[in-house]
Amino acid sequence: MQFIDLQTQYAALKPEIDRRIQAVLDHGQYIMGPEVRELEERLEQFTGSKHCITVASGTEALLIALMALGIGRGDEVITTPFTFVATAEMIVLLGATPMFVDVDPSTGNIDASRIEERITARTRAIMPVALYGQPADMDEINAVASRHGLPVIEDAAQSFGAEYKGRKSCNLSTIGCTSFFPSKPLGCYGDGGAIFTSDEALSKKMREIRVHGQERRYHHTSVGVGGRMDTLQCAVVLAKLARFDWETAERQRKARRYLDLLRNAPTVTTLPPKPGRTTAWAQFTVLCDDRTALQQRLSEAGIPTAIHYPVPLHRQPAYRELGGGEEYPVASSMAQRVLSLPMSADLKEDDQQRVCSVIANGR
């Protein structure tokens, strides 16, 4: 059994993926070829966001978004300590400080009700993460942000395809950033990512930052980065879009089945989506008290699992000094209890049954 089954996905899409890759090899425009803009247009239509800018990775998307907002030394950005490191890492890289807010125990997402108390004169942005694919409480977050005139960057690296009150993740705030890392809901075959905004000026700025801050060739109006997404990777994502709606629906069906099969398992607690939103189920993650034992039991039965994430950022050596050395008890407790189970559109029903039976009955 695979944790995320990308082989079956490739087999199903092989003619389209191979054709798309071959087309790039034939035209030879490996950097900023026609597939780049084609993908951006498709993703603008998909999300409803006015502008999509593809970039080298999800990490680069966050970096470029923060740079476009002018965030730097002395600034503070409010975010969650329970996320992949890149979220806080890009804030720190620019000389700013991540100000953590503890998370909601029912989702693992930033606790929106505690953001306002964290805002200071130095706060420059709020950066929620859609953990495991479920958008955070975006209405509440956007409301606090607008009261204080702050932009909101959604780290939607795990939530491409998710919806919040009928709108797509990535199009829920000032800027949305996603990742096409192979195991994300929409993945390429290497690194890739995208930034979304409906703000014309920000979009122009981010396009420039992506290519060394150049307004036109060899004319650099700002300091930027080499942040383009390869044409080949754009071609792979274009091919994968053919099956994406089916895959999202299928992961949601598999998730409902997990929720059902695990309802009476005494050793685990599930994290179903809150009302008014869907999740992209980048991960199907449960909470358990004796994680080491459960992970061991599953591993002995040939079932792969993963931990997202074992150490919250405020406990990481590189970050623990930054947030004021405070404790975030919900994030810390979740980090000790979360376990992600095999999940993908191609997860076989027998395999899923077996995962649940090992969890519930020990075999």
Ligand SMILES: *Cc1c(COP(=O)(O)O)cnc(C)c1O
């Ligand atoms: C994967 C991920 C990123 C980084 O994306 P890359 O494409 O791997 O750089 C950032 N934030 C979160 C929450 C992620 O899951």
